[in-house]
Amino acid sequence: PTGYMENSISYSAIEDVQLLSWENAPKYCLQLTIPGGTVLLQAANSYLRDQWFHSLQWKKKIYKYKKVLSNPSRWEVVLKEIRTLVDMALTSPLQDDSIHQAPLEIVSKLLSENNNLTTQDHESIIVAIAPLLENNHPPPDLCEFFCKHCRERPRSMVVIEVFTPVVQRILKHNMDFGKCPRLRLFTQEYILALNELNAGMEVVKKFIHSMHGPTGQCPHPRVLPNLVAVCLAAIYSCYEEFINSRDNSPSLKEIRNGCQQQCDRKPNLPLRLLHTSPDLVSQEATLTESRLKPVIVTSNEIHVELERNNTANQKMTANVGNDSEPNLIDCLMVSPTCSTMSIELSAQADRILGCYVEILKMLSDYDDWRPALASLLQPIPFPKEALAHEKFTKELKYVIQRFAEDPRQEVHSCLLSVRAGKDGWFQLYSPGGVACDDDGELFASMVHILMGSCYKTKKFLLSLAENKLGPCMLLALRGNQTMVEILCLMLEYNIIDNNDTQLQIISTLESTDVGKRMYEQLCDRQRELKELQRKGGPTRLTLPSKSTDADLARLLSSGSFGNLENLSLAFTNVTSACAEHLIKLPSLKQLNLWSTQFGDAGLRLLSEHLTMLQVLNLCETPVTDAGLLALSSMKSLCSLNMNSTKLSADTYEDLKAKLPNLKEVDVRYTEAW
Numbered sequence: 001p002t003g004y005m006e007n008s009i010s011y012s013a014i015e016d017v018q019l020l021s022w023e024n025a026p027k028y029c030l031q032l033t034i035p036g037g038t039v040l041l042q043a044a045n046s047y048l049r050d051q052w053f054h055s056l057q058w059k060k061k062i063y064k065y066k067k068v069l070s071n072p073s074r075w076e077v078v079l080k081e082i083r084t085l086v087d088m089a090l091t092s093p094l095q096d097d098s099i100h101q102a103p104l105e106i107v108s109k110l111l112s113e114n115n116n117l118t119t120q121d122h123e124s125i126i127v128a129i130a131p132l133l134e135n136n137h138p139p140p141d142l143c144e145f146f147c148k149h150c151r152e153r154p155r156s157m158v159v160i161e162v163f164t165p166v167v168q169r170i171l172k173h174n175m176d177f178g179k180c181p182r183l184r185l186f187t188q189e190y191i192l193a194l195n196e197l198n199a200g201m202e203v204v205k206k207f208i209h210s211m212h213g214p215t216g217q218c219p220h221p222r223v224l225p226n227l228v229a230v231c232l233a234a235i236y237s238c239y240e241e242f243i244n245s246r247d248n249s250p251s252l253k254e255i256r257n258g259c260q261q262q263c264d265r266k267p268n269l270p271l272r273l274l275h276t277s278p279d280l281v282s283q284e285a286t287l288t289e290s291r292l293k294p295v296i297v298t299s300n301e302i303h304v305e306l307e308r309n310n311t312a313n314q315k316m317t318a319n320v321g322n323d324s325e326p327n328l329i330d331c332l333m334v335s336p337t338c339s340t341m342s343i344e345l346s347a348q349a350d351r352i353l354g355c356y357v358e359i360l361k362m363l364s365d366y367d368d369w370r371p372a373l374a375s376l377l378q379p380i381p382f383p384k385e386a387l388a389h390e391k392f393t394k395e396l397k398y399v400i401q402r403f404a405e406d407p408r409q410e411v412h413s414c415l416l417s418v419r420a421g422k423d424g425w426f427q428l429y430s431p432g433g434v435a436c437d438d439d440g441e442l443f444a445s446m447v448h449i450l451m452g453s454c455y456k457t458k459k460f461l462l463s464l465a466e467n468k469l470g471p472c473m474l475l476a477l478r479g480n481q482t483m484v485e486i487l488c489l490m491l492e493y494n495i496i497d498n499n500d501t502q503l504q505i506i507s508t509l510e511s512t513d514v515g516k517r518m519y520e521q522l523c524d525r526q527r528e529l530k531e532l533q534r535k536g537g538p539t540r541l542t543l544p545s546k547s548t549d550a551d552l553a554r555l556l557s558s559g560s561f562g563n564l565e566n567l568s569l570a571f572t573n574v575t576s577a578c579a580e581h582l583i584k585l586p587s588l589k590q591l592n593l594w595s596t597q598f599g600d601a602g603l604r605l606l607s608e609h610l611t612m613l614q615v616l617n618l619c620e621t622p623v624t625d626a627g628l629l630a631l632s633s634m635k636s637l638c639s640l641n642m643n644s645t646k647l648s649a650d651t652y653e654d655l656k657a658k659l660p661n662l663k664e665v666d667v668r669y670t671e672a673w
Contacts, residue, residue: 154193576602600627
């Protein structure tokens with residue numbers, strides 16, 4: 001008979017598969033031997049016939065191994081069959097993921113159904129399937145088996161020789177641990193096993209270095225995100241029991257409001273974030289008591305010592321009427337229970353925490369990884385229990401210091417909050433923050449680096465004046481030069497409205513030599529500024545070509561320019577440094593910077609101070625999207641020339657949407673043209 005088969009044939013019923021090779025046989029045919037006869041299958045070409053042949057052979061053998069390994073009798077025979085199965089998968093000409101995955105799944109099922117294997121049997125099976133793991137991720141059940149082996153035998157040579165290339169492949173090629181969490185758990189247990197070796201963290205450090213590579217740039221973009229994901233999950237697991245006990249603990253709003261509605265709450269769980277005792281309630285009413293009785297809350301692994309003081313209670317009471325949901329750092333700073341929380345982890349959890357915080361430190365030491373690491377940590381992806389744990393924040397301080405020391409804006413800008421209304425590392429490690437354990441050195445370092453690159457200087461200074469003026473004045477009183485500069489800028493930009501506060505700042509500046517010197521310089525600048533801005537002088541001014549920043553500064557210091565409305569610096573050698581002089585011109589409406597070296601930094605400064613500017617020519621300047629986006633705050637702009645700049649189409653559309661008065665735009669020879 002010819003044509004389609006009327007009845008299907010099960011793979012288990014196929015006794016033999018052969019290529020037809022006798023003379024005058026039909027072309028491209030396979031012969032299947034089945035009980036009761038044979039079946040001929042004819043393909044369209046030899047390639048398709050060979051695919052059929054190898055696929056049928058593969059299926060037939062897989063069914064055989066499934067049957068043999070489903071009922072193991074002697075483990076010597078089973079181990080031999082596993083080796084044969086692995087050899088078959090490696091030598092198969094078929095190119096398909098299932099060719100290697102199927103044997104791994106068979107072995108995984110075998111291990112999950114037989115829990116009475118010896119350690120030697122475990123290691124023999126792992127070594128047998130090792131060749132398949134070189135180019136394939138282990139299935140979930142096999143990951144569980146590997147995790148168990150790492151926990152029970154961390155010093156086994158199998159961990160180093162077999163698991164190392166497997167974990168390296170996972171870190172290099174895995175795209176989403178959310179879809180395969182057991183791969184992340186296996187990686188986590190593997191790193192902990194390395195930490196159990198004699199050399200401990202030195203072995204882990206060598207492993208991290210091997211993942212980065214010997215060059216200055218890691219060639220594998222997925223390694224860092226995967227390592228950070230493993231670290232975050234491991235750190236979370238250290239506080240998991242405490243976090244789970246939070247089910248009946250007060251919300252952040254209740255923490256801010258002092259948890260006055262506890263009578264409506266359900267019965268207390270064994271471990272809670274807040275715990276009120278009658279002794280505390282009675283003592284809170286007595287203002288003469290300066291320190292209250294501590295309450296010890298105990299669980300299997302975590303002991304939390306909570307202390308309360310009346311000062312913080314009064315601060316909480318003042319905010320009872322506030323209905324807004326408090327942010328995380330505010331709760332940790334305002335709530336006395338959180339701000340004085342002392343968490344003691346178990347020995348095992350403490351080892352895990354120490355290992356993975358140390359890895360975060362290692363990651364921050366690589367220059368090419370630091371920008372991405374800062375971006376990943378910017379949202380503060382740690383539980384609030386970790387942030388209230390003194391040991392954790394103290395160890396993590398090294399990472400934050402590395403961010404604060406990095407001159408790249410993409411790194412140190414991640415110290416700030418990821419969005420408005422949410423606190424960042426800057427708030428967490430500033431004086432008064434829950435993680436601040438020094439006299440403000442790290443805070444001063446962060447302020448210094450942020451002021452150097454933050455184009456919204458006035459906004460940043462206003463934030464400091466509202467929230468951190470006390471610490472700034474204290475550090476300035478101790479001679480910190482950065483804080484002296486901050487106080488001078490607050491006076492120069494008229495950030496402080498209150499006269500008494502201004503006088504206090506002046507007294508603080510005059511109490512140190514560096515402060516007195518910088519305040520005198522500020523007074524000189526203010527006198528020059530008044531002279532510069534005095535009404536009079538020309539309305540139009542054009543600098544000669546080849547003029548420099550110094551030439552512009554000398555010119556503007558020579559008289560009054562309060563009437564100057566049109567300034568042309570075209571074809572001069574001025575740079576972004578001249579922006580400090582340009583922002584002092586109160587009547588400036590038209591500015592021509594054609595073919596100068598004026599860049600993004602200067603453009604950011606102009607956008608913050610010259611909000612009344614109407615005409616701006618940036619033709620053939622080195623400005624990029626980073627600086628051009630700042631122009632969105634200059635709502636009075638009606639003419640803008642960005643010809644021959646590095647303007648992108650997206651930035652151009654954004655500027656058009658945010659500048660309602662913009663009528664004349666030149667974007668020729670740009671991406672937006």
